[in-house]
Amino acid sequence: MLKRAGRFAVFEPMIGVILSAVGGFALSGSSIGGVASFADISLCGAFPLPYSAAAFIGAVMRGILSDSVGRNIVKLAAMTMIIAAKMFMERKNSPTLCGVITAVSIFISGAAVSVLIGEFSEKLLFYAFYGAIGGFTASSLNRLAASLKDKKVIDLSGASGCAYGIVYIVFTASLCSIKFDAVNPGIISGAAFTLGAAFFYQSLGGIVVGALSAAGALFASAELGTTAAMLPLAGFLVGFLSRRRIVFSALFFAFSCFMLCVLTGSAAEMQMTLSIICGVSLFVAAAPHYSDKWISATESSGSDQADINASKKNFLSDIIEAVRLDSGRIAAALATVHKHEGSYTDQVKKICGDCYRRSICRLDYESAEEIMPILPEDCSNRQKIAEELEKNMRGRIADQLMRLRFSDDRELLNEQLKIMGELVRSTAERTDMRFSASKSRDVFEYLRAHGIKPLRVEAYYNSANRLIAEIYFEISEIPESAERICDLASDCLDIKMISSPKVNSAKEMRVSLYEATAYDTEIFTAGSRAAEVSGDSTAVFSDGEGVKYIVLSDGMGTGKNAAVDSHMVIGMFRKLICGGMEFASAVRLINSVMVTKSREESFATFDSVRLDLDKCVMTSIKSGAASTIIKRNGDVIKISAPTFPIGITGQAEIYTTQYDLKEDDIIIMFSDGIGENAHLFIKELLLGSSDIKEIVRSIAKKASVFNSSSRPDDVTVIGIKIKHK
Numbered sequence: 077m078l079k080r081a082g083r084f085a086v087f088e089p090m091i092g093v094i095l096s097a098v099g100g101f102a103l104s105g106s107s108i109g110g111v112a113s114f115a116d117i118s119l120c121g122a123f124p125l126p127y128s129a130a131a132f133i134g135a136v137m138r139g140i141l142s143d144s145v146g147r148n149i150v151k152l153a154a155m156t157m158i159i160a161a162k163m164f165m166e167r168k169n170s171p172t173l174c175g176v177i178t179a180v181s182i183f184i185s186g187a188a189v190s191v192l193i194g195e196f197s198e199k200l201l202f203y204a205f206y207g208a209i210g211g212f213t214a215s216s217l218n219r220l221a222a223s224l225k226d227k228k229v230i231d232l233s234g235a236s237g238c239a240y241g242i243v244y245i246v247f248t249a250s251l252c253s254i255k256f257d258a259v260n261p262g263i264i265s266g267a268a269f270t271l272g273a274a275f276f277y278q279s280l281g282g283i284v285v286g287a288l289s290a291a292g293a294l295f296a297s298a299e300l301g302t303t304a305a306m307l308p309l310a311g312f313l314v315g316f317l318s319r320r321r322i323v324f325s326a327l328f329f330a331f332s333c334f335m336l337c338v339l340t341g342s343a344a345e346m347q348m349t350l351s352i353i354c355g356v357s358l359f360v361a362a363a364p365h366y367s368d369k370w371i372s373a374t375e376s377s378g379s380d381q382a383d384i385n386a387s388k389k390n391f392l393s394d395i396i397e398a399v400r401l402d403s404g405r406i407a408a409a410l411a412t413v414h415k416h417e418g419s420y421t422d423q424v425k426k427i428c429g430d431c432y433r434r435s436i437c438r439l440d441y442e443s444a445e446e447i448m449p450i451l452p453e454d455c456s457n458r459q460k461i462a463e464e465l466e467k468n469m470r471g472r473i474a475d476q477l478m479r480l481r482f483s484d485d486r487e488l489l490n491e492q493l494k495i496m497g498e499l500v501r502s503t504a505e506r507t508d509m510r511f512s513a514s515k516s517r518d519v520f521e522y523l524r525a526h527g528i529k530p531l532r533v534e535a536y537y538n539s540a541n542r543l544i545a546e547i548y549f550e551i552s553e554i555p556e557s558a559e560r561i562c563d564l565a566s567d568c569l570d571i572k573m574i575s576s577p578k579v580n581s582a583k584e585m586r587v588s589l590y591e592a593t594a595y596d597t598e599i600f601t602a603g604s605r606a607a608e609v610s611g612d613s614t615a616v617f618s619d620g621e622g623v624k625y626i627v628l629s630d631g632m633g634t635g636k637n638a639a640v641d642s643h644m645v646i647g648m649f650r651k652l653i654c655g656g657m658e659f660a661s662a663v664r665l666i667n668s669v670m671v672t673k674s675r676e677e678s679f680a681t682f683d684s685v686r687l688d689l690d691k692c693v694m695t696s697i698k699s700g701a702a703s704t705i706i707k708r709n710g711d712v713i714k715i716s717a718p719t720f721p722i723g724i725t726g727q728a729e730i731y732t733t734q735y736d737l738k739e740d741d742i743i744i745m746f747s748d749g750i751g752e753n754a755h756l757f758i759k760e761l762l763l764g765s766s767d768i769k770e771i772v773r774s775i776a777k778k779a780s781v782f783n784s785s786s787r788p789d790d791v792t793v794i795g796i797k798i799k800h801k
Contacts (some may be wrong), residue, residue, distance in 0.1 A: 089126065096127040097553040100134030104151070106250035108295050114210035116252040120155045120176030121210070122217035122682065124169055125162045132159055133608055150203075153185035154178075171219040179211025194362060216242050229510070230539040232373045241288055244269075248292025250629045252300055259351045262293060263304060267355025268362070269330045270307045275322070275359075276366060282311020303348055306336035322363045326356045368512050369537060391548070391655060394581030398651070400790060509544075510537045515569060519545055522568035528561060529553050531584065540690035542591040543571060544621050556576075558587045565589050576618040579654040588620030588654075593689035595739070596801045597624060600769045602776035603747075603792035611638025612747045612792040613644045619653050623688055626796055628701070629722075630681040630747040638790070641680040645670065645722055649684070659686060659697055663722070663730050667699075670723030679723035685743055685796060692738060692798060698731045700724075705755065707742040707762040708735060714755060740766060741798045746775065749791035754782035768795040 096119065103116040120131040132155045137217060139145040139152065139789045161177045186203030216239035223236055232240055252262025262716045266289030274282025286308030294301025310332040317325050333352050515535035523530050531553070535545045547567055555561060562575035566589075573589040599616055611631040618624050631638030645666055652662040670679060683701030687694055696704055700721030717731035744758060757778060761771045772795035779791040 092123075092127055093130040096123065096130035097134035099460045100131035101138045102134075102254070103247075103250050104135035104138040104148065105144070105254065107253040108246070108249045108620060111206075112148060113246075113250040113253065114151075114206060114213065115246055117151055117154050117158070117182060117210050118178060118213035118217060118246070121174050121181070121214035122156045123221065125159065128155075128159050128162055132156070150182075150186050150189050153189070154181040157181035157185060159741070161549060168372075169218065171215040171222070172219040173500075174214030175211040177211075178214040179207040182207035182210050191667055202629065213242060213246050216240075228246065229369070229537070230371045230725045232371065239374075243316065244285075244288050245292045245295065248289055249295035252293050254584035258347065259354055260347055262289075262296060262301070263300075263348060263351035264355045264358065266290075266293065266304065266307055267329075267333070268354050268358040270311045271314060271326065271356060271359045272363065272366070274311040274329070275317075275363065276327050276368075277315075279312045279315025282313075282315045283308045286311035303337065309336055322360055326360050330356045352793050368514055368580045369541060369543060372510055391581055391584060391586060394655075398580065398582045415580065424651050460512075509539070512536055512543070515545065519547070519565050519568055523547070523564055526564055528564070530553055538621055538690075540594070542593065542622065542690065543569065543573075544591070545573065545589040546620065547587045549587070549591070551580075551583065551585060554585050555587075561587050562589055574618075574622070576654065579620070579651065581655065586620075588618075590618070590620065590622045591623040592801060594801075595689040595692050597689070598768055598797040598799055599626065600772045600795045601792065602772045603749075603790070604776065604779065606749075606788040607790075609636050609639045610790045610792070611642055612749075613639065613642035613646045614652055614792060614794060617650055617654065619654075620765050622690065623686060625653060625659075625684055625686055625745075626745065626794060627648075627682075627684045627746050628747060628792060628794060629683070630701070630790065630792075632679050632721075638680075641670070642724070645680045645682055649682070651719075659684070659695075660730055660732070663697065663729045667722050667725075667728035671725070681721045681748065683745055683747075684744060687796075687798075692736065693734060694737050694743065695732055695734045699729060700747055702748050702750065703752070705744040705758050705762065706735065706737075706739060709741070712759045712762050737798050739798055739800055742766070742771070743796040744771070744775070745794040745796070747790060747792040749789040750775065750779050750793070751782045754778070755780065766797075768797040771795055 099119050100116050103113060103119060106113040106115060108114070114609075116131060116135050119289070120135075123131075132152075135148070135152065135155060136145070139148050145152065158177055158181045160420060161181065165173065165177075183203050183206075186206065187200060190199035190203070209512045219239050220236065223231055230240070231237070248262050248266055250262075251265060252260060254261050266286075270282055270286040270289055273285035289307050290301060290304040293304035310329050313332050314325055314329045317328060330352055334349070337348070392672055512535045516533045519535060520530060520533040523533075529549070531548045531550050533544065533545060533547050538544055547561060547565075549555065558575045558578050562573055568572045571591055574592060576588045576590070579586045579588070598783065601614060603610070603612065605612075613629050613631070615627045616624070621761060627649060628647050629642035631642035648666045648669065649662055652665065653659060657665075666682075679700075681701040682697070682699040683704065684697040685704070694706075696715050698704075698715070698717035699719050701717065701719075704715040706715065713735070719729035719731050722728065742762060744762070754775070758771075758775055761774055765771060772793050776791060776793045779793075780788075
C-alpha cells in the first residue's frame with residue numbers, strides 16, 4: 077500500500093497539472109452575477125507556475141472550441157500576466173503575493189481593454205472591484221492548499237473555515253452557471269455537501285453549508301438562488317436525524333426539498349428535481365467512506381482537547397507513583413538481602429570453638445551482641461574476642477549510619493517523584509493532536525456492546541494524521557486480551573489498528589491502539605552470555621502512538637546482579653515512555669532511582685534508538701553505552717558517547733543525536749562485550765551486505781575475537797533495518 081502511495085507521490089505533479097487544465101477548461105465558460113466568472117483566473121493565480129500554465133491552457137482550449145476567445149480577452153490577458161509574474165517570482169508562493177498578483181493582473185488587463193474600446197471611465201471601478209474579489213479568492217485558495225499540504229486535513233475551523241466558505245461560494249456560483257439541459261452541476265454539489273454536513277455535523281452543519289450553497293446559486297441566478305433557498309431548510313431538518321441510516325436520511329432530504337419547493341411556490345422544474353436526486357445519490361455513494369481523519373470542523377484548543385491532555389497527564393502522574401512504589405520495594409528487598417554477612421556471635425563461637433575451657437566458660441554468646449560481655453580472667457582468647465567486639469561495634473555504627481543515609485536518600489527520591497507527578501499535571505498541553513469525539517464515542521459503545529467495559533476512550537489524530545485510540549480501564553475491569561480489544565476497535569473503525577502493550581499505573585490500565593505508520597522495521601538480535609544468566613537486557617516496544625524504541629542495557633559485571641540492574645533500567649524506561657514521559661526526563665528519573673536503590677555500587681549502561689516511523693527519523697539516546705553503527709545513504713557512521721552509565725552519579729549524563737533515515741538503512745547496536753576494534757569489521761559487513769540477520773550473526777560470532785579483555789563478558793547485538801510496509 078505504501079509503495080503505491082510512493083508511486084502516487086511521483087505522479088502527483090502530473091496529476092495536479094491535469095486537474096488544473098480541466099479546472100481551467102470547465103470554469104472558463106462560467107459566470108457570476110451575469111458577468112464572466114473570475115474562478116478560472118483565481119485558479120490560475122493561486123498555484124505555482126506549472127499549474128497556472130495548465131489552467132491557462134485549459135481556458136484557451138475552451139475559448140477556441142466555443143469560439144469565445146474574443147469575449148474572454150480580459151480573462152486570458154489577466155492569466156497571461158499572472159504567468160509572466162510567476163516566472164519572475166517562482167520561489168515565492170505566499171497567499172498574499174498570489175492575491176496581489178491576481179488582483180493587479182485583472183485590473184491592468186481590464187483597464188487596458190477598456191481604453192481600447194473607449195469605456196475606460198465606466199469600467200475602471202468595476203475592474204477594480206472584480207480584481208479585488210478575484211485576488212482574495214486566489215489568496216484563499218493558496219492558503220487552503222498550503223494548509224492541506226502541511227496538516228493533511230481540511231480544516232474548517234477559524235480563519236481557514238472562512239477561506240473555505242469564500243472559495244465554496246465562488247465555485248458553487250461558477251458551477252451553477254454551467255449550462256446542461258438535464259441537471260445543474262452547482263445544485264448537485266450543493267445538495268451533496270449540504271446533506272453530508274447535516275448528516276455528520278447535525279443541523280448546524282446543514283444550515284451553514286446549505287446557506288453557502290444557496291448564496292452561490294443566488295450569485296449565478298436570482299431565480300436559481302430563490303429555489304436553492306430550500307437547501308439550508310432541508311439541511312436543518314435532516315440534522316435531527318444525524319447519524320441515522322444513510323439511505324433513510326438521503327430520502328428524507330430529497331422529500332424535504334420537494335415539499336419545501338411546493339410550500340414556497342417555487343417551480344419544481346425537472347432540472348432541479350434531477351439535480352437534487354443526483355446530489356443525494358452522490359452522498360449515498362460517498363458517505364460510507366467519510367472519515368473525520370480528512371476533515372476537522374472544530375478548534376484544536378476546545379474542551380475535548382483539554383480533556384484528553386488532562387487524561388494523559390493524570391495517567392503519567394499515576395505511572396510515576398507506580399515507579400516510586402516499585403523502586404521502594406526493590407530497595408527494601410536489597411537491604412534485607414545485605415543486612416548481615418556473619419554476625420559477632422558466629423565469630424566468637426568460631427574463636428572459642430577449640431578452647432579447652434569452653435564447657436565451663438561463663439560467656440553468654442547470645443547476649444554478647446547487645447552488651448559488653450564479661451570474660452573470665454584466665455580466658456586465653458580474651459584479646460581476640462575484644463578485637464572482634466570492637467570490630468563488630470564499628471560495623472554496627474557504620475551500618476546504622478548507612479541505613480540513616482539511604483533512608484534519607486529514599487525519602488528525598490520519593491519527594492522528588494511526588495513533585496514530578498505534580499509538575500506533569502501542570503505541563504503545557506500538546507498542540508500536535510486533533511481530538512475525534514465521534515471515533516471515541518464509537519469505540520466506547522462498540523466495546524460495551526461486546527461485553528468489555530472501558531472507563532473511557534480517547535481517540536485523536538497525531539501530527540501525521542494517523543488515528544490513535546487510548547482505552548482506559550479500572551484495575552478491577554482489566555481485560556484478558558489486548559488483541560481482542562484491538563480486533564474489535566479495528567472492526568468498529570474499519571481501520572487496521574495495531575496494539576501496543578498494556579500499561580498499568582497505580583490506579584488504571586491503558587491499552588493504546590494506533591494506525592499503521594508509514595515505515596516499519598526489521599529487527600534481529602543475537603548474542604552470548606558469560607554466566608548462567610546474561611547481564612544484558614533488551615526491549616523493543618512502541619510508545620502507544622507508533623514511535624518505536626529499541627533499548628539495550630548492560631548491567632555491571634555478569635550474572636544475576638547485572639541482570640537485575642539492566643532489567644530494572646529497561647523496565648522503568650518502558651513504563652515511563654509508554655505512560656507519556658519525554659525520554660530525557662525518563663532517563664534522569666531512572667538514574668535517580670538507581671543511585672539510591674541499594675547500599676552497594678550498582679549501575680548499568682543505557683542505549684536506545686528512538687524511531688519516528690512517520691518521518692523516518694532516528695534519535696540515538698546513550699548513557700555510558702557502547703557505540704552505535706549506522707549505514708545511511710551508502711555511508712557508515714559511528715555514534716559514540718563519552719558519558720557515565722546509569723546509577724554512577726547523581727546527575728545523569730545523556731547524549732542524544734538525530735539522523736534522517738530512509739528505506740534499507742541499517743542500525744547496529746551492541747553491548748560492551750564487543751570492543752572498539754570491531755568497528756572496521758562491522759563497517760565491511762554493512763558495505764558488503766544488506767541481510768540484517770547475517771550481519772548480526774556474523775558480529776556476534778566474532779565477538780570473542782574483538783574482546784580486548786581476557787575476562788569473558790556478555791554479548792548482545794541488535795540489528796535494525798528500515799523498510800516500507
